[in-house]
Amino acid sequence: MTDVFSTNFSTIDWIIVMVYICIPVVIGVAVRKYVRQLSDFIVAGRSLRLFIAIASLTGTELGLVTVMYNSELGFKHGFSAFHVGIIETVCILAIGLTGFIVYKLRQLRVMTIPEFYEIRFGRNVRIIGGTILALGGILNMGLFLQAGARFMMGVTGYSNPAGLKLFMSVMLIMVLIYTVLGGMVSVVLNDFLQFIVLSISMIFGSYFVISKIGWSNLFKAPATVDQASWFNPVAEGSSFGMIYVIFMVALTFSAGALWQSGTLRALSAKSPKIAKQLYAWSSVSYLARRVIPMLWGICAFIFVSQTPKLLSAFQGPDALNSQYGMPIFIAKVLPSGFLGLIAAGMLAAFMSTHDSYLLSWSSVITQDIIAPIKKGKLSDKTRLLITRISIVCIGLFLLIWGLWFEAPVSLWNYMAVTGTIYLAGAFTVVTAGLYWKKASKTGATIALFAGLLAILGIFGPWIGGENVPFYLSDKFIGIMTFVFAILGMIFGSLLFPDKEKQPEEAQ
């Protein structure tokens, strides 16, 4: 096992990482004076211009966990995994060109998605929607720390689990400090810095990994895999298949428009037009966040398949988790110094995702659950305090859930299913609310609850064990959750229309 975890990571790399992770805390403290009211904290006073918004959106949506699950997809499925990136890019570009959902939401000046639920469907729908969003979102973050720990283990070769738990806990505490202090202003400035560092690391890192494998070897499927399904996602025998592709269309389109942490950037934009442009420009970032880590995963698998000792470590009953593939690979092929920059970039990605997600879900708890229950009788100061307390509480939950809970499903499955809990209902409710006059409270409530069906995708295989064909049940449940949410909205609205006219029509 020592050979497997051998690494080029040295003292100079540790110094680079340690110096780098102190910078965000300094920024958090420095910008505290700019946070004077709740909208400064949550949506940066709606002052985001185009380029800083692009950096911030990319910084948020390109996390360490994103790199890990995409490289895992590349490691396991080869180039066929690229289809997820293509689908996502087309969806984001379509949203950017048409302004579908995001333009109207920004026009309404809402700060969270459930705020729209109240405008269109009333307070109760907002509380239900907010609760489901917070549930799905916080669960979705549940494995971030674990993935981060695996990355650090692979790259640094530091395989003492207790030490890593401590290291990741310290990272999380630093994120908590600067998010609690600076809110969105601090988050966007750090996102900018992290976007630059991470992007440069990824671009140069790609050059190194391709150089190691060789351009022509890169496009030859290793002998140990099925040749057709390495390239073709709908080939016979592929783990993906057509149902999976359809599920990805539904998931990435709805996530593109309505994933709270990403949409928050559109809602923070200076104008609805900038919100729209943000998506069009960011489609390139969305492609890169998928394709580049997948490329690293593919190179890692080719490297592993050419190294018998490594290949045996990833095979058999005691096989290493496939998430280790990419970090173990880059630890062996990237030079010291650059490896430190990559690790710093990835940890930056870890922090930028955490800060935005913490801010997103804590805003939802304050604005969409507690404030509506208190019937809006909360001052800005109290809301800010509740938001900050929520950030700390979510952080504590993440420490317990993420570090000490081992999910027996793959990282991307877990992310897709927990995301669907919220997205299936939210996408249906927001789309119908904005574009269908007959959409009613009952329809919205049924659609939101239908999203909870996705939980079956998590718990089913946990009960069934390793031999259950989870991928099949997962993608099927994912698609069916969207279908039930849409049907729930249509039949609920037609059978139980709203009796009185809404006080403020979204149209």
Added chain:
Amino acid sequence: MNWVLLWKFILIFTVSAYSLLVIIVFFGGIKNIIEMLKELGAPRDQNTD
């Protein structure tokens, strides 16, 4: 369908387009940050929102 050719094109396009985006966002972003901090630092009516 030639999958290898498609993925080669996607890979080259992604790395090139992303590199260009990073350069544009770097320079545009610095300008944006200065404007944003100026705006947030300016005196405001507390009831604006």
